[in-house]
Amino acid sequence: MFSRIPAAAGVGLRFPHHGVALQPTPGVSWLEVHPENYLLDSGARVHLRRAREHLPISLHAVGLSLGSVAGVSRDSLQRLRALIDELEPGLVSDHLSFSVANGHYLPDLFPLPYTGEALEVVAKNVDAVQHALGRQLLIENPSVYLAPAAQDFDEPEFLAALVKRTGCGVLLDINNVYVTATNTGQDPAALLKSLLDRLPREAIGEIHLAGHTTRHLDSGQRLLLDDHGSKVGDAVWALYREAVQVLGRVPTLVEWDNHLPEWHVLATEALQADAVLIALHGPMLEGLPMAFHRTVPG
Amino acid sequence: MISVPPLSLAQWQADLSEFALHGTADAAARLLPHLKNSPVPVEAALAVHAACVHSALRSALAQRVPTVMAVVGEGFFNTLAESYARANPPAAPQLSGWGEGLPAFIAAMPACAAYPWLGDMAAFDLALDRVAWANPEATGPAVPLTSDMALVAAPGLALLRCRYAVDRLRDAVAEATNGNEAALSAELLETAPRCYVLWCAADAAVRCREISESLAEVLETLFLSDAALETVPEIPAERLAELAEALVALSAVRLVHTAN
Numbered sequence: 001m002f003s004r005i006p007a008a009a010g011v012g013l014r015f016p017h018h019g020v021a022l023q024p025t026p027g028v029s030w031l032e033v034h035p036e037n038y039l040l041d042s043g044a045r046v047h048l049r050r051a052r053e054h055l056p057i058s059l060h061a062v063g064l065s066l067g068s069v070a071g072v073s074r075d076s077l078q079r080l081r082a083l084i085d086e087l088e089p090g091l092v093s094d095h096l097s098f099s100v101a102n103g104h105y106l107p108d109l110f111p112l113p114y115t116g117e118a119l120e121v122v123a124k125n126v127d128a129v130q131h132a133l134g135r136q137l138l139i140e141n142p143s144v145y146l147a148p149a150a151q152d153f154d155e156p157e158f159l160a161a162l163v164k165r166t167g168c169g170v171l172l173d174i175n176n177v178y179v180t181a182t183n184t185g186q187d188p189a190a191l192l193k194s195l196l197d198r199l200p201r202e203a204i205g206e207i208h209l210a211g212h213t214t215r216h217l218d219s220g221q222r223l224l225l226d227d228h229g230s231k232v233g234d235a236v237w238a239l240y241r242e243a244v245q246v247l248g249r250v251p252t253l254v255e256w257d258n259h260l261p262e263w264h265v266l267a268t269e270a271l272q273a274d275a276v277l278i279a280l281h282g283p284m285l286e287g288l289p290m291a292f293h294r295t296v297p298g
Numbered sequence: 299m300i301s302v303p304p305l306s307l308a309q310w311q312a313d314l315s316e317f318a319l320h321g322t323a324d325a326a327a328r329l330l331p332h333l334k335n336s337p338v339p340v341e342a343a344l345a346v347h348a349a350c351v352h353s354a355l356r357s358a359l360a361q362r363v364p365t366v367m368a369v370v371g372e373g374f375f376n377t378l379a380e381s382y383a384r385a386n387p388p389a390a391p392q393l394s395g396w397g398e399g400l401p402a403f404i405a406a407m408p409a410c411a412a413y414p415w416l417g418d419m420a421a422f423d424l425a426l427d428r429v430a431w432a433n434p435e436a437t438g439p440a441v442p443l444t445s446d447m448a449l450v451a452a453p454g455l456a457l458l459r460c461r462y463a464v465d466r467l468r469d470a471v472a473e474a475t476n477g478n479e480a481a482l483s484a485e486l487l488e489t490a491p492r493c494y495v496l497w498c499a500a501d502a503a504v505r506c507r508e509i510s511e512s513l514a515e516v517l518e519t520l521f522l523s524d525a526a527l528e529t530v531p532e533i534p535a536e537r538l539a540e541l542a543e544a545l546v547a548l549s550a551v552r553l554v555h556t557a558n
Contacts, residue, residue, distance in 0.1 A: 036391045042431045043502055063391025069308045076391070101315035104387035107354035108347055110314050113332075117307045145343040147336040150304070183343070185336045221337050225346065 005030050005056050005090035007249035008277065008284060009270035012256060018047040020263045022054055027271035032058040032253050039079045058091040059084065063105065066125045067098035067112040077132040084133060091206055093138035093171045096122065096159065113148040114158040123165040130168065138205045140171040141195070143226035144180040156198040163203045170199055173208035174240045179224040192239050196246050204247055209240060209273060210255040229258035232269055241276055249281050305332045317344060318351045320384055355383040358393035363400060363423040365468050366416060368475050394431060398424060415462040415487060422464035425496050426506065429454040432498035441520045449542055450552045451521045452497035457514055461489040465506055497550040507548055516541045
């Protein structure tokens, strides 16, 4: 059993890949799943247990709704804690967003206005989650489509304040940086630089890479959709290189949810991320799972 | 210059959620003064969230009731799913369990009146899906028969009562989808009280058999009622043995030797 997530590339594990993910795959050093799909004692959880015997696991939640004024569901936390106790994941994360309002859970990551009130709410919820889980939570920067007219902070300031208040870490989603910057009229490189400048380097515990879709609106504007349905774009790869140049080696995950490709396509994307890490920081053997150590001569 | 009173976070969340789910104009009107075009027009940005919510909910429901979707087609299914979502939004992020109210919703929907069996088919699809989620390595509830013998239920054991021959209708829908529309014969649309037992087999496959009402009642008494497991029901020994044999023959239940 392994706990620590290596500072190498991994991929998001989805149900159609449950079987093939048990085979050692070059480029895939760890796996990440959405815990909401494994909270029941189900056949899916059996598959996840088996995968966990081969590779370290990270849990990336989508349903804690950390920005909800209603707080975080105690039932969700208890079930997540039980899954964590069983799997001993290397990392646990969720999003800077809300999904629960009016008593309903809606499957979207709704944005928060970056106000003092929102900071109070998110900090209180993150504190509660970290206390209940007994560990640090990583918070992912969102993909933003809506721009509130008046905010007290920009995104880097808000995240930095949250880190300072709660001791949480940050999951830096590079695709989200690109999508948010483009949709809100910012320079993606400048937004990334601001995030890297404002966040403590040690707080960034994981990086996400994913594909997005470009929609051309009748009004002439470009709207980027963070749909995780294609290969990582060139512009996002360029930002990734900028980020790891500054951050050093960081566990990096390739996410793909829609139009899921064959496993080898995902692995190839992960290999590309590993190639960037190796080009900038040299090879890394320490921390890789035993399945890979055994292939190393000597 | 007109100043806009600040929107509380609670109101922001209530309005955004209501707009995404229901498309309510009032909710959008309350949000608009607090949003700016930058450079994506606000309306387009709001529409992204509404589309995302309904796309995810449609997809979750389509995975649970694939036969229903095959019957009505993707276009109508999308309308059905959106209507259902607005009336019965999920309460928790585990969407694999969302949609249990769909059979009754379909039965009450005038647009589905041409398919009186569709509610039963939705119930069958949902039952199959629930069993598909069962852990094939789990041990189901056990009922002691004698001091050293017990009946053990297969994982995911469930009963479904309905009026239509949903197993054969499902096969016919699959054939019709492949071009053999004659497979949906009038004979299949005859109604009668029916019971199905469903369970997860050791190879993780979902199994289903139509059974008699008397067998269903025994299964229910032994394994599926609140009082199950506490006492062996008062069924004459010979009759119980006969029923146990029938259950074991189905492989929905195993007869196991227990240690004293």
